Amino acid sequence: MDRNRTVAGLDVHKDSIYLCIMGHDEVIIFEKKYGVLTPDLRQMCNDMVERGVTEAAMESTAVYWVPVWNELCESMELKLVNPYFIKQLPGRKSDVKDAQWIAECLLKNLIKGSFVPEPIVQDMRKLNRRIMDLNEDMTYNCNKLDAAMQRSGFRLSNYVTTIKSKSYQKVLHAIIDGTTDPDELVKMVHGRTVNKHGRDTIRAAVTGLFSRIDITIFRQTKEVIDTIERQIEVCQKELTTLCEQYFPEQYRRLQTIPGVKERAATAIIAETGVDMKMFATAACLVGWCGLKPRNDVSNGRYKSRKVTHGNKYLRQILIEIAWVASRTRNCFFFNFSYIQTTVKKKSKMKIQVAIARKILVAVWHMLTKEQDFIDIYLKRLEEQKKMEEQMKRLGSTVIR
Structure with a gap:
């Protein structure tokens, strides 16, 4: 742990904010309660800067964290933390202690920030x-x-x-x-x-x-x-x-996916951005969206296969894309949907979720590698046609 770090924990409520600034060795430097009006937020920011705060963390409380984030983001490094991962220690019941606990977790690098896109x-x-x-x-x-x-x-x-x-x-x-x-x-x-x-x-x-x-x-x-x-x-x-102004290439690239046009492409960029560095793998993005089936198994029995919670706005648009893609002929998703629903007799609704997950994985790879969508089904058809043409040529050569 860096002994020169000065961090802050913020417990954000609708009508008040509790601030706790902590230095090395878990020494509390400053504690105070602030209002939520803009002048109060600016005063809090000034107090934090004066005391050398370089990092701050806060819980994602409804929408109340947004104006706090906007006031502090240019002055220090911020982390938005899911309250689920902030477990209260026994005896820490007051709001000031909550802010202190967040600062302590940040000082010990025990918390990971949630995804907050650029302005x-x-x-x-x-x-x-x-x-x-x-x-x-x-x-x-x-x-x-x-x-x-x-x-x-x-x-x-x-x-x-x-x-x-x-x-x-x-x-x-x-x-x-x-x-x-x-x-x-x-x-x-x-x-x-x-x-x-x-x-x-x-x-x-x-x-x-x-x-x-x-x-x-x-x-x-x-x-x-x-x-x-x-x-x-x-x-x-x-x-x-x-x-078109800020992400023209990514906007064009996303529309190469079957079922993705103007509305869907803009919705995907709006929810995920174009920088996939926050998501180490495609599986991380799928889990963040909530399209990954839960692993709820006990004694060899599956209690639930429902998808997890996540970004409902992105998940909704992906399911809509999946329905369109599954009806677009001569593409991978149409072929996949036909095999799974007609041949293997699986639930059509579950297959749409699977297609949505595959589309999101493709989005991650396209934005990470800066490549257009490559349809495996069409690629195989092209290879098959080339082989047939070669066989015809070889056959005509033998006859001669």
Whole structure:
């Protein structure tokens, strides 16, 4: 242990922060309680710098640690620690003792910092997670709109894929504008839908009792959905601009993976960044994301094979990519999904998790080695075609 080190432990709460500065031989140099307002944080930073603090550690308490981190990150080396790994010693019950324990663990190098990306990636994370929150709001309001329509006897959602379909939207706009005649509404439904279910069925589905209040509710809910769509578009445009400005090569490279386009590539960069030094191996990144199956075995019996906790935002986008990749023909993931689900009769949902894990491993290697995605399945097909061509040439030579 370096005898010249001066470290600090911070116990962060919603309305207060407890600071403990500790020097070599575990000597407490300074202890104090601070508020959480910006002037208080700046005063705390000044006090730490004056006492020669070079390293500080804090627990990842909700979002309360973020402004503390932003104030201190330029003045000293920081570590964000998972509270799970900070075990309290017997008798250490007060908050000041908590800060002292964090400082003591840091002084003895007993704790490892969590992954905190650089500021530009943090801004991208804000946009990415805002998009995901807006998508949840979109789903909620779409369901509310369809429920309101169903209460009026409107059942077209039973015969179309989604309420975002063109047929549903055309009929909805017509009803909002005051057109409620079933014969007029059925003309707006796509011909394939009418032919599949029958004109009489579709006519009955769009027949309803729409009061003036119902139409007002339809209009207001539709306006909320339109607002959410505009906000998603603005956030995604800003996120794409940041990727193209700061990480253009990695942004292009990620889109070589089957199933990964603009939205998925920007989400991956926003959640992981492009520097994989924090993750020593691909397995570390998989575990951090929460796609690694838990090792819960007792007496030869598996108690659970569920995936572990991790970055839910990255895991969600990877599962979506996996579904697209498993449906993309002539690629490794499509072939893998077919063999596992159709030939070996395994659970389709579990296979999607496996594909998501493989995609994340590929992302780690691509960003670490600065290489584009190489599809093994296509590579084998190309090698097989070359061998067949060589055999044909050899056969024609023998005949001659």
